[in-house]
Amino acid sequence: MTTTTIMKRHLICWIILLVPQFQFAEDIYQEPKEFISESFNNTPPDPQTLWLTRDLKAGVKKILGHNYSSFRIRYWDDGNKSLWILEEIGKVKPITTGIVVSDQKIERIKVLIYRESHGYEVRYPFFTNQFKDIKLTSKNRLTKKIDGISGATLSVNALTRLTHLALYLDQQISH
Amino acid sequence: MELESEIIGYELNNKWILWMEDTLFLDGKTVDQFSAIKGAVTHQNIIIVASSTEIILLTVEGDIIEKMSSFNIPPGIIQNIGLSKENFLLIKTNDEYYQFDKEFLQWEKVDGIEANWSMLSKNEIPESIMNNIKNEYSGEGLSLYRIILDMHAGRFFTKFGIFFADFVALGLIFLTVTGIYNLLKIKSK
Missing domain, CATH: 1.20.5 (Single alpha-helices involved in coiled-coils or other helix-helix interfaces)
Structure with missing residues (x-):
């Protein structure tokens, strides 16, 4: 066995050993607290909660394909817009996302905490800007198709589901 | 199978809140991923469990009502939780004490308040519950x-x-x- 072959094998071993150490890092792009404050011009309203009743749970399950992880969802509402901090798993870890809904349309969406090993591209504005002004149709579907990102399909799907969920939840608290 | 990891246990109204290897258990049933428990109390049929950076609200059946982290809880590292004489949830952080409202939505700083702080159970964890944890832990084979x-x-x-x-x-x-x-x-x- 040549030295080069041995070295190549060692390099592969190193990659195998080291990659798992980094793949579960948590990237905080913006603290949820800051996102809330910024979205309401530094004067956020008091938080409120929406309890997921049996009917709501069914609606949420239809959107996500599974039950939401908790019985109540916290939101902030100043009478003009509502803000939701929601989480959905892309592949194995939850993506924490801030979503602002105004006039039953998406005003802003931002990935706040990303924990997956792949698919972090969904944080970039070129992707999140697509969601601006999206609404729900009368058939409870998004008014626009979201363009995917190669290699980030699961994260793209997770964010699309969360957008759908935020619009649905906003309907329930009707301004 | 023997469990060698550290187990932290709180006994609340005949319910056992246990923590082992970043997992929270209620009566031996897995609840969720959670960091090491700092305290646990019950309040109006709600079980409240705190780690140093998170608080989780549970039904007595172990369903998650809400999991609160950085932006929903007082600043600082949580040391313990308890209930005030008026039955408000109290949080003790490194240097401060905070009191939550009845809905667990907002909090305010308080000084020199008397409270029943949660304490680790001195009783031995029942064997049936330990067996439940072992079963949950071993699951259906290893992935x-x-x-x-x-x-x-x-x-x-x-x-x-x-x-x-x-x-x-x-x-x-x-x-x-x-x-x-x-x-x-x-x-x-």
């Missing part, structure tokens, strides 16, 4: 993910596994360094 994770964490072969993983790592470093040395020597010839 490949779990095997690889355990391998990297040195969890194979009990304590020797950690030394074995370290030994393998040192061996790889040694072989890589000597390999580079040999390669450079060959190229220089």
Whole structure:
């Protein structure tokens, strides 16, 4: 066995050993607290909660394909817009996302905490800007198709589901 | 199968809140991923469990009502939780005390308040609950993910596994360094 072959094998071993150490890092792009404050011009309203009743749970399950992880969802509402901090798993870890809904349309969406090993591209504005002004149709579907990102399909799907969920939840608290 | 990891336990109205290896259990049933418990109390049929950076609200059946983290809880590292005489949830952080409202939505700083702080159970965890945890922990066989994770964490072969993983790592470093040395020597010839 040549030295080069041995070295190549060692390099592969190193990659195998080291990659798992980094793949579960948590990237905080913006603290949820800051996102809330910024979205309401530094004067956020008091938080409120929406309890997921049996009917709501069914609606949420239809959107996500599974039950939401908790019985109540916290939101902030100043009478003009509502803000939701929601989480959905892309592949194995939850993506924490801030979503602002105004006039039953998406005003802003931002990935706040990303924990997956792949698919972090969904944080970039070129992707999140697509969601601006999206609404729900009368058939409870998004008014626009979201363009995917190669290699980030699961994260793209997770964010699309969360957008759908935020619009649905906003309907329930009707301004 | 023997559980060798540390188990933290709180006994609340005949319910056992347990924590082991980043997992929260209620009466031996897995609830969620959670960091090490700092305190647990019950309040109006709601079980409240705190770690240093998170608070989780549970039904008595173990369903999650809400999991609160950084932006929903007072600043600082949580040391313990308790109930005031008026039955408000209290949080003790490094330097401060905070009191939540009845809905657990907002909090305010309080001074010198008397409280029943949560305490670790002195009773032995019932065998039936320990058996539940063992069953949950072992599950239906090990996934490949779990095997690889355990391998990297040195969890194979009990304590020797950690030394074995370290030994393998040192061996790889040694072989890589000597390999580079040999390669450079060959190229220089």
